[in-house]
Amino acid sequence: MEYFMKQLKWKKVIMYVLIFTLAYFFGGGIAILANAYEKDNAKEAGENWGLGFSTEGQPPTGNATVDELKQYDAYYIGDTNKKIIYITFDAGYENGYTTPILDALKKHNAPAAFFLVGNYLNTSPELVKRMVEEGHFVVNHTYNHPNMSKISSKDVFRKELEELEKAYEEITGQKMMKYYRPPQGIYSENNLKMAKELGYKTFFWSLAYVDWYNDKQPTREEAFKKLLGRIHPGAIVLLHSTSKTNAEILDELLTKWEEMGYTFGSIDELAIRGE
Numbered sequence: 001m002e003y004f005m006k007q008l009k010w011k012k013v014i015m016y017v018l019i020f021t022l023a024y025f026f027g028g029g030i031a032i033l034a035n036a037y038e039k040d041n042a043k044e045a046g047e048n049w050g051l052g053f054s055t056e057g058q059p060p061t062g063n064a065t066v067d068e069l070k071q072y073d074a075y076y077i078g079d080t081n082k083k084i085i086y087i088t089f090d091a092g093y094e095n096g097y098t099t100p101i102l103d104a105l106k107k108h109n110a111p112a113a114f115f116l117v118g119n120y121l122n123t124s125p126e127l128v129k130r131m132v133e134e135g136h137f138v139v140n141h142t143y144n145h146p147n148m149s150k151i152s153s154k155d156v157f158r159k160e161l162e163e164l165e166k167a168y169e170e171i172t173g174q175k176m177m178k179y180y181r182p183p184q185g186i187y188s189e190n191n192l193k194m195a196k197e198l199g200y201k202t203f204f205w206s207l208a209y210v211d212w213y214n215d216k217q218p219t220r221e222e223a224f225k226k227l228l229g230r231i232h233p234g235a236i237v238l239l240h241s242t243s244k245t246n247a248e249i250l251d252e253l254l255t256k257w258e259e260m261g262y263t264f265g266s267i268d269e270l271a272i273r274g275e
Helices: 001-043 066-068 096-105 118-123 127-132 153-170 189-197 219-228 244-259 269-275
Strands: 086-090 113-114 137-140 201-203 236-240
Touching: 086 201, 096 127, 096 244, 118 127, 118 153, 127 137, 127 153, 137 153, 153 189, 189 201, 189 244, 201 269, 219 236
Parallel strands: 086 113, 086 236, 113 137
Antiparallel strands: none
């Protein structure tokens, strides 16, 4: 037994020496392969849309480049040479703040896109009608708000989107534009491929802030610091219409953006131009 234990210890020593040697001489190559492997897995398994801001007032970088997204008819930013802002809202339910938000948008003649889920359409049809009547887009955030990147079946993927389209058509009598935003911004390459194959254009964003916790709303100062400091040409802005802070500051926020030389565009312009 003692002999075998000694042999085992020597084998472990040899193994550790080999690992150390490989790491020492080829560590960079191993790290590169590991990073590439992890990145590919993340794209397939699903990752959260994320942004990196290096300079205030300048466009951020995203998880994917404009060109990488374009092959899937997906967007996160408009023309960075034009001071145009594209305002979008996500909402899963109504809690009383959409009316002042719509009032502010109407005052500034600012079009917006509301990415809604089934619950919102079923419980707040009159607000949905008002959005449409006032020139806003009501578009697809899926019916049940699942992690879409986990759906491998194209039929199941389609059902999530088409159920919302059907609810919208029943309320408005109109066809819903095929514009889509993945719930929580979680996506995969397969996710983007299926959306494109089904005729959808996918919209991420280039500016957002933490505004979705109802019991921990940002202060006015915190909101302006992020939304004014990080605004940039071509910005697709993501806000939540369930935010008390957004409802309170939107009129002033739009005024300040206008004073900075920005105008407001519709995401339809991005989709038509294919930016």
